[in-house]
Amino acid sequence: MLIVSYSRLVSDARILKQINLFKDAYELTTCGYGPAPEGVVQHYEIPGEGTYWQRNRLATILHLYTWAYWSSPASAWCRRNLPQGYFDVTFADDIDSIGVGLWTKPKLGVHADLHEYSPREKENVPRWRIFVKPYMEWQVRHFVKRVDSCSTVSTFIASEYEKNFGISPTLVVNATPFHDLHPTDTPENGPIRMVHAGTCRPDRFAEIMIDAVADLDGRYTLDMYLVNNGSDYFTQLSEKCRDIPNVNLHPGVPYDNLIDTLHRYDLGFHNLPPVNFNSRYALPNKFFDFVQARIGMVIGPSPEMVSRLEKYQLGRVAADFTTEALREALAETTPAEVATWKQNAHRHARELSSENVVQPWKDAVETITAKSKE
Known part of the structure; x- marks a missing residue:
């Protein structure tokens, strides 16, 4: 079996879950950026991280899409280096690797994990909407x-693919592997410890969360662990946080250490203004x-998160995505509520773990491999 993804596999949480699911039952080969992940028998390392999105501009503008696709350095490298007709099954991750997955001509079939809704990925950028969306x-x-x-990763995204293209993806959410942890004690008098971890990108608007907490000095602290990609935005956030005593900005932590890091806190904080469909x-x-860190959460009103948060009583939802709404949600929160949310996360951690949601991947591959018995 081949798993191909245009990402750094050893730090891609979704890919690592796929590898863990299949490594014992299949002779597993991977293709992607960075070194070989543990558990694979062979790895094709694509050189030059980030080049999968570079395509011949003229071909894209003229709608010569086959030319455009194979002009990508990543796709061209895969076509030169991957064998055809060798693998029994190819598991292709995200939209840009699926063409390569089909090109490998596996003996039994291809499964595509679409991740998010690619035709509206950056629809808020006019240039992207005009030239890349088609x-x-x-x-x-x-x-x-x-x-x-x-x-795919969410119910609304699956529905959008069905509505516009007549395809019916199964749902595999981005759940985290089960961690055997217990909630920490929640401070009754001291500040509630908040945490956010993620990618440092301007379209994530981290400054909104920073400003919401800054006005609640004494009640909350916020530590942000953001992957520093060397951007000006990280520098801007660093300078902003220097003048705010209860907010600290840290570099991102390795995925293997993430849950243990989050476990030291009381509340997870996440707010993603809906600048496009995927957001x-x-x-x-x-x-x-x-959930796996056994902490509560305060989030913006993203519907896929809200439905699960409310079902399991894991935290509080702000009225909208603004600083004012987040500040109000935090001001309403009590230590007793935080302690309850942490216990609810503990109660439902097994149910909401990745081990409990990856079965559709296994079913899909078993359906493909069943062809060998026909």
Whole structure:
């Protein structure tokens, strides 16, 4: 079995879950950026991280999409280096690797894990919407409709694929592996310890969360662990936090250490203004990270997160995505509520773990491999 993804596999939580699921039952080969993950028998390391999105501009503008696809350095490298007709099953992750997955011509079939909704990924950027969106739609029609099965990360995204392309992905949320932890004691008098961990990108608007907590000095502290990609935005946030005594900005932590780091806190904090379709209907890893860390959460009103938060009583939802709404949600929160949310996270941690949601991947591959017995 081949798993191909245009990401750094050893730090890609979703890919690591796939590897862990299949490594004992299949002779597993991976293809992606960075070194070989543990548990694989062979690895093809794509050189030059980040080059999968670089395509011939003229080909994209002229809608010569086959040319555009294979002009990507990552796709071109895969075509030169991966064997055809060798693997029994190819498991292709995210939209840009699916064409390569089909090109490998596995003996039995291809499963595509679509992750998010690619045709509206950056719809808030006019240039992307004009030139790249039609290319993404072409990939769905030309590649995804030819695979044996597919999956995605949230209910709304699955519905959008069904509505616009007539394909029916199964649901595999970005849940976190089960961690055998217990809630920590919640301070009754001292400040409640809040945490946020993620990618440092301007379209995530971390400054909104910072400003909400800054006005509640004495009641809350906030530690933010953001992956520093060398951007000006990280520098801007660092300078902003220097003048706020109850907010600290740290570099991102390795995935293996993330849950233990979060476990030291009381509340997870997440707010993602809906600048595009995928932001609006996001159900990110961090929601499930907070559960496994046995902490409560305060979040913006993202519907996929809200439905689960309310079902399991895991925290509080702000009225909207603004600083004022987040500040009000925090001001209403009591230490007793935080302690209750932490206990609820503990109670439902097993149910909301990745081990409990990855079965559709296993079913999809078993359906493909069953062809060998026909």
